Amino acid sequence: MMPLRLYLTIVLIAIAFSFTSFAIDTSPHEDNFLQCLYSYSHNITSISKVVYTKTNSSYSSILKFSIQNLRFATNETPKPLVIITPTQISHIQTAIICSQHHGMQIRIRSGGHDFEGLSFVSNVPFVIIDLTNFRGIDVDVENRTAWVQSGATLGELYYKIAQKSKTLGFPGGVCPTVGVGGHFSGGGYGTLLRKYGLAADNVIDAHIIDVKGRFLDREAMGEDLFWAIRGGGGASFGVIVSWKIKLVQVPSTVTVFTVPRTLEQNATKLVHKWQFVAHKLEENLAINIILQRLDLNSSKQGEPKSTVLALFQSLFLGSVDNLLPLMEEKFPELGLVREDCVEMSWIESVLYLFRFPEGEPLETLLNRTLAAKDNSKAKSDFVKIPIPETGLEGLWPLFDEDGAEDVLMVLFPYGGIMDKISESEIPFPHRYGTLYKIQYAVHWHQEGDEVEKLHINWIRKLYSYMEPFVSKSPRAAYINYRDLDIGVNNINGYTSYKQASIWGVKYFKNNFKRLAKVKTKVDPLNFFRNEQSIPSHVSKGRK
Numbered sequence: 001m002m003p004l005r006l007y008l009t010i011v012l013i014a015i016a017f018s019f020t021s022f023a024i025d026t027s028p029h030e031d032n033f034l035q036c037l038y039s040y041s042h043n044i045t046s047i048s049k050v051v052y053t054k055t056n057s058s059y060s061s062i063l064k065f066s067i068q069n070l071r072f073a074t075n076e077t078p079k080p081l082v083i084i085t086p087t088q089i090s091h092i093q094t095a096i097i098c099s100q101h102h103g104m105q106i107r108i109r110s111g112g113h114d115f116e117g118l119s120f121v122s123n124v125p126f127v128i129i130d131l132t133n134f135r136g137i138d139v140d141v142e143n144r145t146a147w148v149q150s151g152a153t154l155g156e157l158y159y160k161i162a163q164k165s166k167t168l169g170f171p172g173g174v175c176p177t178v179g180v181g182g183h184f185s186g187g188g189y190g191t192l193l194r195k196y197g198l199a200a201d202n203v204i205d206a207h208i209i210d211v212k213g214r215f216l217d218r219e220a221m222g223e224d225l226f227w228a229i230r231g232g233g234g235a236s237f238g239v240i241v242s243w244k245i246k247l248v249q250v251p252s253t254v255t256v257f258t259v260p261r262t263l264e265q266n267a268t269k270l271v272h273k274w275q276f277v278a279h280k281l282e283e284n285l286a287i288n289i290i291l292q293r294l295d296l297n298s299s300k301q302g303e304p305k306s307t308v309l310a311l312f313q314s315l316f317l318g319s320v321d322n323l324l325p326l327m328e329e330k331f332p333e334l335g336l337v338r339e340d341c342v343e344m345s346w347i348e349s350v351l352y353l354f355r356f357p358e359g360e361p362l363e364t365l366l367n368r369t370l371a372a373k374d375n376s377k378a379k380s381d382f383v384k385i386p387i388p389e390t391g392l393e394g395l396w397p398l399f400d401e402d403g404a405e406d407v408l409m410v411l412f413p414y415g416g417i418m419d420k421i422s423e424s425e426i427p428f429p430h431r432y433g434t435l436y437k438i439q440y441a442v443h444w445h446q447e448g449d450e451v452e453k454l455h456i457n458w459i460r461k462l463y464s465y466m467e468p469f470v471s472k473s474p475r476a477a478y479i480n481y482r483d484l485d486i487g488v489n490n491i492n493g494y495t496s497y498k499q500a501s502i503w504g505v506k507y508f509k510n511n512f513k514r515l516a517k518v519k520t521k522v523d524p525l526n527f528f529r530n531e532q533s534i535p536s537h538v539s540k541g542r543k
């Protein structure tokens with residue numbers, strides 16, 4: 001906590017600002033911004049250690065550190081004038097206040113996994129608040145809760161929980177390097193989804209710094225704002241510093257399996273059948289499908305270069321002895337046998353499900369730069385009616401095209417508790433009636449516009465092929481699989497509610513209305529904004 005005197009100073013400055021005209025300078029006032037930072041800091045030594053401008057030798061490594069998608073790490077990618085890696089709440093408060101005073105936009109970064117780079121790229125003069133130093137995790141086993149700061153990764157969180165208890169876990173994403181800040185504020189799901197819901201469903205308190213620089217907990221921010229940041233995307237509302245979460249019960253032994261089937265091994269029929277089975281299974285069992293291209297090395301002229309591999313990957317909260325009869329009853333076609341299954345602890349299953357070999361040390365979960373970096377583009381869909389076999393058969397040839405060398409299509413079953421949580425409980429609305437979610441992703445390693453165009457065009461073609469088979473009016477999407485193709489705000493001018501609802505209802509359905517109301521109340525002048533931020537009803541006319 002900061003001293004009361006400083007807090008009051010900031011509040012007074014904030015109030016003073018809210019009465020000024022808010023004409024935003026179009027020219028970057030980096031020097032003035034820095035002066036402002038230093039003059040409002042109670043400890044100049046402290047803030048100077050966390051402020052990087054382009055002249056600092058480590059500016060570039062700090063910027064690149066958590067960028068996952070190299071598409072947004074080229075020489076042409078717009079760079080921040082300043083990066084701040086706060087170590088204290090007051091650093092964040094000062095940065096928010098000074099940015100408003102000197103016409104800088106803020107981008108907030110936790111884990112840097114945004115699929116469109118929105119946490120670290122902007123076309124106007126901007127500052128990055130990078131929360132990498134805010135990654136404390138405090139696990140309370142007795143009360144089955146934890147406080148976790150936004151800059152922590154999911155891997156760090158899971159590791160810390162498992163260190164304290166073998167029978168507690170948390171229902172978040174699969175990839176250990178994803179940041180808590182973006183993940184929780186956009187929903188966040190993983191293999192415990194069917195039993196425990198989203199990460200955001202299990203948040204019970206939070207600390208946010210709002211546009212006036214105020215530090216607010218759940219009680220102080222009120223239920224509307226607390227609702228909005230659990231799935232509505234954090235970046236529209238303020239800087240969320242930490243989250244209090246409910247931990248969930250996991251058995252000390254879980255069972256995992258990965259069963260691969262190619263098209264030649266009946267993958268089409270199995271995927272088809274899975275659509276009728278997976279969402280109805282008991283909620284202790286989640287079977288995902290990962291669809292990949294598998295290159296064939298002996299193909300003849302005119303024959304396909306590749307086949308499709310479907311990996312049936314599963315987490316069962318129980319023993320192999322209980323799993324086998326269940327699979328025999330519900331999904332015998334898959335032909336699961338004991339040898340496919342491995343029993344392990346929940347924390348080991350986290351590594352397994354991220355496809356690490358057995359025996360990988362748990363400390364790997366603490367590595368923030370695990371994945372080899374490359375370029376990618378992702379999209380999402382929700383399926384409510386099973387896709388007919390002919391629909392699947394029409395899909396496979398796309399996997400054989402140029403541009404599809406490195407693609408992933410992941411099918412995540414719904415049902416279970418997801419059917420029981422109301423659509424308006426939190427902003428994430430994709431609940432009852434959803435059979436499964438699809439994530440599409442295409443990756444490539446080479447640089448260059450042509451290569452990028454080839455891959456992005458390919459995934460757009462795939463998305464357009466899928467249209468008849470997925471949710472309609474709206475064709476729903478998941479905000480954490482950010483996709484600017486579905487609509488963007490006018491970032492340098494006024495965005496009407498109507499314009500923003502083009503993408504807004506896809507992510508949030510009817511909840512978009514309430515999100516805009518909350519936004520209007522907490523950030524009426526639309527300071528916290530990006531290409532897909534919630535619009536304020538009163539931001540008209542403001543540049």
Ligand SMILES: Cc1cc2nc3c(=O)[nH]c(=O)nc-3n(C[C@H](O)[C@H](O)[C@H](O)COP(=O)(O)OP(=O)(O)OC[C@H]3O[C@@H](n4cnc5c(N)ncnc54)[C@H](O)[C@@H]3O)c2cc1C
Binds near residue numbers: 119172177
């Ligand atoms: C390899 C990979 C695997 C993934 N796996 C999964 C998965 O299994 N399940 C799943 O649900 N999703 C998954 N995702 C998507 C992931 O959940 C989102 O990209 C998420 O937003 C990333 O959070 P972040 O903090 O790492 O990202 P960032 O890029 O730091 O932030 C994402 C967005 O949130 C905002 N934001 C970040 N921190 C804060 C904060 N503290 N306060 C306010 N706003 C903030 C940013 O400004 C930005 O708009 C995956 C993504 C990748 C790249």
Ligand SMILES: *[C@@H]1O[C@H](CO)[C@@H](O)[C@H](O)[C@H]1NC(C)=O
Binds near residue numbers: 045
């Ligand atoms: C100022 O910050 C520095 C570095 O964080 C610290 O060493 C020092 O004790 C602080 N001074 C005061 C007066 O708090």
Ligand SMILES: *[C@@H]1O[C@H](CO)[C@@H](O)[C@H](O)[C@H]1NC(C)=O
Binds near residue numbers: 048053
């Ligand atoms: C960046 O450079 C400035 C000017 O040399 C210096 O005052 C500041 O401490 C540096 N910041 C960091 C984080 O090293």
Ligand SMILES: *[C@@H]1O[C@H](CO)[C@@H](O)[C@H](O)[C@H]1NC(C)=O
Binds near residue numbers: 140142
């Ligand atoms: C559990 O919560 C109660 C009430 O909030 C608190 O008094 C107690 O200290 C907590 N237990 C631990 C181990 O922190």
Ligand SMILES: *[C@@H]1O[C@H](CO)[C@@H](O)[C@H](O)[C@H]1NC(C)=O
Binds near residue numbers: 264265266
């Ligand atoms: C594919 O399905 C057919 C009939 O449904 C079955 O006879 C055959 O064994 C299956 N092949 C494999 C590899 O599972």
Ligand SMILES: *[C@@H]1O[C@H](CO)[C@@H](O)[C@H](O)[C@H]1NC(C)=O
Binds near residue numbers: 294
């Ligand atoms: C084809 O060759 C590549 C590289 O040599 C190998 O990785 C791949 O597994 C092979 N595919 C098949 C189906 O044998």
Ligand SMILES: *[C@@H]1O[C@H](CO)[C@@H](O)[C@H](O)[C@H]1NC(C)=O
Binds near residue numbers: 371
């Ligand atoms: C993290 O993982 C990467 C990729 O495997 C590796 O190169 C790096 O050395 C690891 N870092 C640490 C600190 O172990």
